[in-house]
Amino acid sequence: MNGTVLIIGAGGVSRVATTKCAMNTDIFKKIVLASRTKAKCDEIANDIKNRQHVEIQTAKVDADSVEELTALIEKVKPDIVLNLALPYQDLTIMDACIKTKTHYIDTANYEHPDVAKFEYKLQWEKDEAFKKAAILGLLGSGFDPGVTNVFCAYAAQNLFDEIHEIDILDCNAGDHGYPFATNFNPEINLREVSAKGRYWEEGKWIETEPVAVKMVWDYPKVGPKDSYLLYHEELESLVKNIKGLKRIRFFMTFGQSYLTHMKCLENVGMLGINEVEHNGVKIVPIQFLKTLLPDPASLGARTKGKTNIGCVISGLKEGKRRKVYIYNVCDHEECYKETLAQAVSYTTGVPAMIGTKLVMEGKWSAHGVFNMEDFDAKPFMDELNKQGLPWEIIEMNPDESFEVK
Numbered sequence: 404m405n406g407t408v409l410i411i412g413a414g415g416v417s418r419v420a421t422t423k424c425a426m427n428t429d430i431f432k433k434i435v436l437a438s439r440t441k442a443k444c445d446e447i448a449n450d451i452k453n454r455q456h457v458e459i460q461t462a463k464v465d466a467d468s469v470e471e472l473t474a475l476i477e478k479v480k481p482d483i484v485l486n487l488a489l490p491y492q493d494l495t496i497m498d499a500c501i502k503t504k505t506h507y508i509d510t511a512n513y514e515h516p517d518v519a520k521f522e523y524k525l526q527w528e529k530d531e532a533f534k535k536a537a538i539l540g541l542l543g544s545g546f547d548p549g550v551t552n553v554f555c556a557y558a559a560q561n562l563f564d565e566i567h568e569i570d571i572l573d574c575n576a577g578d579h580g581y582p583f584a585t586n587f588n589p590e591i592n593l594r595e596v597s598a599k600g601r602y603w604e605e606g607k608w609i610e611t612e613p614v615a616v617k618m619v620w621d622y623p624k625v626g627p628k629d630s631y632l633l634y635h636e637e638l639e640s641l642v643k644n645i646k647g648l649k650r651i652r653f654f655m656t657f658g659q660s661y662l663t664h665m666k667c668l669e670n671v672g673m674l675g676i677n678e679v680e681h682n683g684v685k686i687v688p689i690q691f692l693k694t695l696l697p698d699p700a701s702l703g704a705r706t707k708g709k710t711n712i713g714c715v716i717s718g719l720k721e722g723k724r725r726k727v728y729i730y731n732v733c734d735h736e737e738c739y740k741e742t743l744a745q746a747v748s749y750t751t752g753v754p755a756m757i758g759t760k761l762v763m764e765g766k767w768s769a770h771g772v773f774n775m776e777d778f779d780a781k782p783f784m785d786e787l788n789k790q791g792l793p794w795e796i797i798e799m800n801p802d803e804s805f806e807v808k
């Protein structure tokens with residue numbers, strides 16, 4: 404490895420990951436940032452140059468085009484491509500990596516723009532091609548998926564003999580002061596939240612109506628928050644990879660105002676993903692909505708409060724019942740000070756850099772397509788503590804719950 408990383412996409416997550424790569428120049432000797440709008444790459448590169456005095460090269464690329472990507476990768480010759488564009492670009496970027504025999508890392512499951520559904524199938528199917536090219540494809544190196552998978556792997560490898568139940572709990576208690584805005588790409592966020600919920604129990608997937616299952620969870624250092632059951636992509640790989648699992652669920656917090664706005668927008672058709680004609684122009688309602696909403700990257704300066712994302716894991720250790728809560732708490736304003744981005748981008752961009760760092764250092768090494776829990780969790784957990792996302796573990800009484808009844 405020569406220490407070159409090519410980062411694709413120039414949104415909030417990319418801003419954090421690029422800034423963090425620039426804080427680890429002993430590993431990342433050359434950083435190239437490319438996206439559809441080169442001006443956004445230049446803006447991030449200039450901010451980093453002003454604050455950290457590190458030069459970032461920039462380029463324009465349409466990541467829907469395998470040819471354009473291949474030409475750029477052949478020119479830059481990176482060791483690793485870090486995909487921080489949208490989930491729609493996963494397959495084209497993976498194909499360009501296969502063609503050029505370059506390691507691939509992303510933070511989000513492939514989605515087709517016309518189908519509001521995500522699954523690993525099409526990415527896992529590239530395993531053979533990745534093996535043949537002798538490269539690693541590391542899927543989902545964000546926070547959730549990403550760190551949540553690593554927390555589960557750490558528990559499986561170090562804390563339990565058998566894991567029976569996992570609840571992933573994602574709380575964003577940040578306040579940006581707008582009546583309605585999303586903390587990451589609005590199209591991806593609203594498609595995820597307005598979809599049916601799903602969890603896995605005793606070998607079966609159980610479907611629930613959108614945001615129909617609610618509990619109040621008392622998040623350490625944040626407090627009690629309404630939390631709703633959602634389907635989330637790490638459930639698919641964890642069900643496959645954590646042996647002996649009996650149940651896994653995912654909950655995310657939403658305020659009442661967010662849900663009321665979302666319901667209204669859905670009821671009037673603004674979350675639609677199919678084209679409609681308006682005054683002779685074809686538009687996709689959810690994409691038009693994205694144009695109207697605040698850019699998530701602009702929320703950083705105004706967001707106050709904390710996030711708490713973690714996993715409550717229970718099972719057996721040496722024949723005795725055990726339950727642990729592993730989580731990270733992140734402060735929006737601290738994140739902004741360090742990277743000019745809010746905590747949702749920060750908690751995704753830092754693990755994206757860490758996954759890339761471990762592959763660059765050869766600490767995580769394999770040929771084929773893998774999820775985060777396939778690797779030794781320890782080096783990743785160590786890096787979280789060093790790179791700005793320290794974690795804590797609470798040893799719980801096996802009958803205890805932080806659910807507020």
Ligand code: NDP
Pocket residue numbers: 411412413414415416417437438439440443464465466467487488489490492510511543544545546547548549586587588591699700747750751
């Ligand atoms: P943004 O929408 O802020 O940024 C996406 C970037 O990708 C934009 O710069 C955009 O370009 C660029 N892009 C889009 N299409 C193309 C294309 N065809 N070619 C080149 N560049 C393109 O998103 P975020 O930064 O919020 O999110 C980035 C990724 O992180 C997403 O995949 C998201 O799902 C994922 N994510 C993962 C999380 C996790 O915990 N695992 C949590 C949060 C997000 P332009 O500027 O021109 O629009």
